[in-house]
Amino acid sequence: MTAPTPTPASTHRVVVVGSGFGGLFATKALDEPEVAVTMVARTSHHLFQPLLYQVATGILSEGVIAPTTRDVLASQDNVQVMLGDVTGIDLEARTVTAGTVGQETVYPYDSLIVAAGANQSWFGNDSFAEFAPGMKTIDDALELRGRIYGAFEMAEVAAAAGRHDAVRRLLTFVVVGAGPTGVEMAGQLAELSRRTLTKEFRHIEPGSARIILLDAADAVLSSFGPGLATRTKRDLEKVGVEVRLNTMVVDVDAGGLEVRTPDGSTERIEATTKVWAAGVQANPLTRTLAEQSGAELDRAGRIAVNPDLTLPGHPEVYAVGDMVALEDVPGVAQGAIQMGRHAADQVLRRLRGEETGQPFEYFDKGSMATISRFRAVMKRGRIELTGVPAWVAWLAVHLFYIIGFKSQVTTLMHWAVSFVGRDRSERTVTEQQVLARLAMEYLGEDFLRTSLRKEPVERRTLTRHPSDETSVDEEPGGQSS
Structure with missing residues (x-):
């Protein structure tokens, strides 16, 4: 002792x-x-949360945006890190x-x-999380990566079997929330389907995927002002995103979601993959x-x-x-x-x-958001940038704030592969990514206490x-x- x-x-x-x-x-x-x-x-890592959507869509690995906290603080002798x-x-x-x-x-x-x-926040509807994961943690991003790429794989199987209704549902992706995270996620889903995956399937056409961005507000990126909001909506539609504003989600299940449209009626959208990017x-x-x-x-x-x-x-x-x-x-x-x-x-x-x-x-x-390759918006005071200049500024700022020189170099290389070329180097998915969170929730706290302690x-x-x-x-x- x-x-x-x-x-x-x-x-x-x-x-x-x-x-x-x-x-x-x-x-x-x-x-x-x-x-x-x-x-x-x-957690034992420091998370660069603004780039989670790039982990979810296969551009970056989780280790690049989530370095171990101990490693980051290793040279600071007066600090101890406790999980x-x-x-x-x-x-x-x-x-x-x-x-x-x-x-x-x-x-x-x-x-x-x-x-x-x-x-x-699911605005009091926490049950939505089972079918529409958020975008706050590495677990969220990996689960969404599995759901997104898994949807294309299952659509290929369904198309080969002639189940075309299932194909339409599997190739419909809904992003809830038109703030920066939702806009960036929707834009990357459009690029993924229309650019990265175009030649990889034999029974489906990935470019036909339907990407829907929903928000109960009347503008995308409303905090950026009306000018940039209008420009962003137009750019999203150019890359193939269907933007639906003044539309509120009222229910979510495994096969889709129900929304209240601007005229007050209720509409069902059949979609296997949903992403919740609204509210904290x-x-x-x-x-x-x-x-x-x-x-x-x-x-x-x-x-x-x-x-x-x-x-x-x-x-x-x-x-x-x-x-x-x-x-x-x-x-x-x-x-x-x-x-x-x-x-x-x-x-x-x-x-x-x-x-x-x-x-x-x-x-x-200032504030900024990227829409797709070569498209972004930036606002600082009265200064507003769009297009390629804003996109380059977005890349530079985010690269600067990534922790660690090694992670910065790795990020730059991944961006070159994804934005100059067509490929995405982080596309490995497993069933565990998709099912582990729900399985642990179903098993409950007793499982954690008895199995790990x-x-x-x-x-x-x-x-x-x-x-x-x-x-x-x-x-x-x-x-x-």
Whole structure:
């Protein structure tokens, strides 16, 4: 039994919840010897979420856009990365509780940065997720890749057998949500069917696939303004996407979906493959923080914070990223990055005895979305770009923000193969990709607890300092294990 090694009293303990843009850039900004940082995240990777649709359509591999967090932070000696799904935060006790396959660990903190992000929202119809996966995780992207390429394979079999009704359903792809993710996904589905797969099948014509983009709003990319919205709709239609606006999804099942049309009538669309790219809701941790701090939540579950990103009555706790409700700060990577850096700067200012409480100021670097090869839109203030210039700018910006030189080079090579040529190098699909998520949901939590955990549930308090050579777990009563 090893005696606990206490954290030096002079070291300020910071717990960062989440490994997304907010959490990662906050952690990198806390690279100071007087700070001991513990990052706790439910995944072991940092996900470049804006490019998930390229994983789903076979352009990029998941490893390129999701490098291991440990690798990214390996050179930062004051950081330890811990895998765990945060299940509780006690603001009075200043502790974070996280679970890893049934085992709980408690992390004490002096400062806390919560960057837990947001989840997909089906607007109260969570049952839709079974048939229309979202676009928030690597699992989502791999499942969609299996569904998309699998639909073409099954259509080939159906066509060979003369089942033409099945072919039409299998070759109909519906994307729900006409924001940047939905627009980019619909555009790539059109390119995939009309460019990549054109000569690969003998019984079907992939170019005849029907790509439908639905939204209850009256414009695509509505936040970009009417001019770019009109241009985007026109470009989507040019590449073969059927854009249907003012159309609300009211039901989804395995064979298709029902929508309410602009005239109020209900219509059924037969489609095997559906992609949900509409709506987000904040991580449930916002409710935990709101109940303890008195902060308000908006309709999407995002938490209202003070101008400096702290919680009311808790100057040591910061909330950043998509889980925060701030005017004029969109839920994009740049917002999370800037908030994470601001929170880290406030922590370091306090440690140096400098004045804190400076309000967060968002610097808008613009918005952009790609439609298809050589087609994109970009808006920054009054500047608007379309076509090839916007597409090149989109490539450059996204390449710059991919973490790691190796991933940047690999991405550039994959883009050359896909955009200059016709091929897509990441087209391997398996039944597991399509069925694993649903199978785990059907089996439930008991399956995970009994199959993956071989020891009783334990609750541990982590007392290790990142620089210690040995690690010690303490039980709540103070006895070391």
